Amino acid sequence: MSGSDLVTLSGVPGSPYTRKMLAVLRYRRIPYRLILASHSPEGLPRPKVSLLPTFYFPDAAGEIQAVTDSTPIIRRLEGMFAGRSARPSDPALALIDAILEDYGDEWLTKAMFHYRWHFEADIARASAVLPAWRGVWKNDADLKAAGEGVAGRQIPRLRYVGSNEKTWAVIENSYVRFLDAMEAHLRGHPFLLGARPGACDFGVFGQLTQLAAFDPTSMALTLERAPRVYAWTAAMEDQTGVEPKDSDWFDPADLPATVKALLAEVGRVYAPLLIANARAVQSGAAEVEVEIDGQPWVQQPFPYQAKCLQWLREEYAALDAANRATADAALAGSGLEVLFK
Numbered sequence: 001m002s003g004s005d006l007v008t009l010s011g012v013p014g015s016p017y018t019r020k021m022l023a024v025l026r027y028r029r030i031p032y033r034l035i036l037a038s039h040s041p042e043g044l045p046r047p048k049v050s051l052l053p054t055f056y057f058p059d060a061a062g063e064i065q066a067v068t069d070s071t072p073i074i075r076r077l078e079g080m081f082a083g084r085s086a087r088p089s090d091p092a093l094a095l096i097d098a099i100l101e102d103y104g105d106e107w108l109t110k111a112m113f114h115y116r117w118h119f120e121a122d123i124a125r126a127s128a129v130l131p132a133w134r135g136v137w138k139n140d141a142d143l144k145a146a147g148e149g150v151a152g153r154q155i156p157r158l159r160y161v162g163s164n165e166k167t168w169a170v171i172e173n174s175y176v177r178f179l180d181a182m183e184a185h186l187r188g189h190p191f192l193l194g195a196r197p198g199a200c201d202f203g204v205f206g207q208l209t210q211l212a213a214f215d216p217t218s219m220a221l222t223l224e225r226a227p228r229v230y231a232w233t234a235a236m237e238d239q240t241g242v243e244p245k246d247s248d249w250f251d252p253a254d255l256p257a258t259v260k261a262l263l264a265e266v267g268r269v270y271a272p273l274l275i276a277n278a279r280a281v282q283s284g285a286a287e288v289e290v291e292i293d294g295q296p297w298v299q300q301p302f303p304y305q306a307k308c309l310q311w312l313r314e315e316y317a318a319l320d321a322a323n324r325a326t327a328d329a330a331l332a333g334s335g336l337e338v339l340f341k
């Protein structure tokens, strides 16, 4: 197989979304090649916004286009390759999958960024290792300078994800509650929505590759409170051996209490943010100001997350009456109902 026959992406191991997509490709048994360590591999186009991972897909005319954003790419791959789907076949369960995936990508990433760039030990590890993923062969002085460069660039970006003195406790408490809820779920089930993985598992996994398995402060916390979550993260990397059946998905009309508890956690922290952020983006406000988990939350508006809410609403709006009733019943009492009002 030549390179151009393979799904091609560029990314690095320290990027949670790169890890998310590699795990999707492996699980789905899609032949791929990963070009490490570069934002603009030679001979390939640059994306409009430089984000990792970047995929390189031919357009209708056969011209290679640079494409980013893992959530729509997962859906695109569903259309390109049949079998071993990462999306539930039931539309109501698919909506739940999308909500949990979005929580992983857009809320857990706040914890990921916060733990990595807030604590000394984490800053030191990230500064030492991240630049080496863009070239282990570089000399010590170059790596050290690159590490200082990364930290200097990322630490001021904490404000983009909303990590500031007002929100630290909300972020840390929510990560601890997530760990406890996820640990409780894994006590009875291999994946979030049954005996096969969905896009949501990959979204959560991507962030956990860093939180649970790289950044020392959140890693210690994870190992102490949630050994199953740590084990699950390592196992999610390669789920090529799962032979999924349609009956492996949960019935959305009969979700386990542990899924409902996870949805309630998402409704508690992420739903109010999504709503307030969309409002701020729409009105052109300078800040998102909202109460989350009983505490004031302030951050810059984030246009991409307004798009995320739009996608969730489109998926909800596409449900027929029966599936909508099932989805409404599954979300009742979780705090997520506000997303679709």
Ligand SMILES: N[C@@H](CCC(=O)N[C@@H](CS)C(=O)NCC(=O)O)C(=O)O
Residues within 6 Å of the ligand: 014, 015, 016, 017, 018, 050, 051, 052, 053, 068, 069, 070, 071, 105
């Ligand atoms: N919405 C994107 C987010 C991707 C993203 O934020 N990537 C980060 C790293 S994980 C990035 O590339 N940041 C810029 C950089 O590393 O230079 C997705 O789902 O793929």
